[in-house]
Amino acid sequence: MASNYCSATGTALFLLLFFLFTSSSMAALVQKQPLLLKYHNGDLLKGPITVNLIWYGKFTPIQRSIVVDFLQSLNSRRAPVPSVSSWWKTTEKYKGGGSSTLVLGKQVLDENYSLGKSLKNSQLIYLASKGGHLSGSINVVLTAKDVVVYGFCMNRCGSHGSTRGPTRFAYAWVGNAETQCPGYCAWPFHQPVYGPQTPPLVAPNGDVGVDGMIINLGTVLAGTVTNPFNNGYFQGPPTAPLEAVSACTGLFGSGAYPGYAGNVLTDKSSGASYNSHGVNGRKFLLPGDVGPANIPMFDACLIWITEKERNYPVWTHCSTYVNTTFGTS
Template identity: 60%
Template sequence: MSALWHFGGRLLVLVFAIGLCGTGADAALVKEQPLVLTYHNGPLLSTKPIDVHVIWYGKFSPVQRSIVVDYLQSLGAKLQGKDKQPSVSTWWKTIEKYKGAASNGAALSIARLGKQKMDESYSLGKLLKRKDIVALVESAVKSRALPPPPSHTNAVYLVLTSDDVAVERFCVSSCGYHDHILGSSLPYAWVGNPVSQCPGQCAWPFHQPLYGPQTPPLLSPNADVGIDGMIINIASVLAGAVTNPFNTGYFQGNAGAPLEAVSACPGMYGKGAYPGFPGEVLVDRTTGASYNAHGVNGRQFLLPAMWDPATKSCRTLV
């Protein structure tokens, strides 16, 4: 299982580094470890289009759902025109550089929006354990509200919880995570809306950070701090779920707490990023909102850096 902190996948490391900068400590005392995600010879998700099936748990407005849906539909959309670049699909194409074993095919393929299930009645309450996330996925598949996984896995089941739902270890050790259901090899992921629980941790850089330099937050591209924070975390867990679905794919470190495609590049959104500063990103001339990727329906998104297997470095869109 892989969990992520949005404000730096390695929060404690970042806080330590920020502390060193603030005290004028000699940077030579801190030796950066080489960033290499090793392939552990396990299966990646299929080379076929990867369906992302969504479970909406709790209250989401139609506008909030449309932002997320537009992001997921943007993953495989080829936008025309220089004014539409860089795009969400450009960001996702880095995933294609993660090669699986010969039996698992060549490069990975596009991701796309699958089926959706609404659970506005809080069927399991507003205080969820992680086992409840599994139960929601299993119930949706068993009832055929969402399609069962094909024999060759090419789907991720994404549970999204509204801002009034507390999930075990949310805001304590993660902003979202992905895992797989044992026995069925079914990959799933969860991300919560942090706007009322921990925006300084899971909606940065659209909110003042809980730790580190208190630089002014960026304006969110879709005028919703919680949802735009969720987009960043959804991007992170989906990239991890595709490149390391069963804890045997691409990662660095311990398989139980791995650094993956995006979590290995914490807090980076544009050139010149450093702990507490997201980097130089694009700014909409009309709204003043910050973004680095265009999507369908005129949407703009801010997406995190992804580790590029070709260059063995973290790659930002701008």
């Protein structure tokens, strides 16, 4: 059973929040839209976790390096704050979980589209199996911009799940939306499909499709670790759950609301927007995380407060900016 990020449920929630926002203040929105992540007493992934990548279709070496650098940033202490690793550490604090150190494993290249350019869910699982069947691993399938996947751009940007039986393993999939639906799966680096048509942000690594994939990859990895077998942390139906990060869709910085990503940092030389530093000088834009507190969503989503609003960089709860800096919108 796979859970979908950017599911129909998530889209409906986004549209609902947009219409509510247009008729009420941000503070009222926070009060009226509680969202709890319920723990269903299942296993969470912890300890050293090997992430195997299956590249399906044509990706350039630069595109692959962006993804690899992101994965290596999840546990790196070398990056300056705010760091990708500090964002990831929230996944360690869920009840039943623990330290989850992601380690890059094998990389499988399938540049000749062995299954064609239109894939079903069963084919994604088949491709994921090429990463091996170890229980302490996550096999991630990444599909190129010219690959059509069932449900992609319609009700999901990525998904994760697990196989059954004695060789059970966790898997995930994320697609490159550059040419198919950048306004849906690569926002805010492209104008959104719904809501206010605000100018898009500049992608921090200069690639709208892959920088959008990073947002979705971070989302499905957090969901995989905190809800690997559909009995961990989630809200809503198991077939379309809201999880640790998917529950915070569209929140990237303080003052965020539907159609506006929030106040994030800007690279002075490139004009690119980001909120997290990674290895090798990389910068990324990562969404909010509900965090382990398990309290209403807009109080719990961990987002970035810029140095202009605080005298030091910090990931903090949305309630901080709603009740102080942006509480009178």
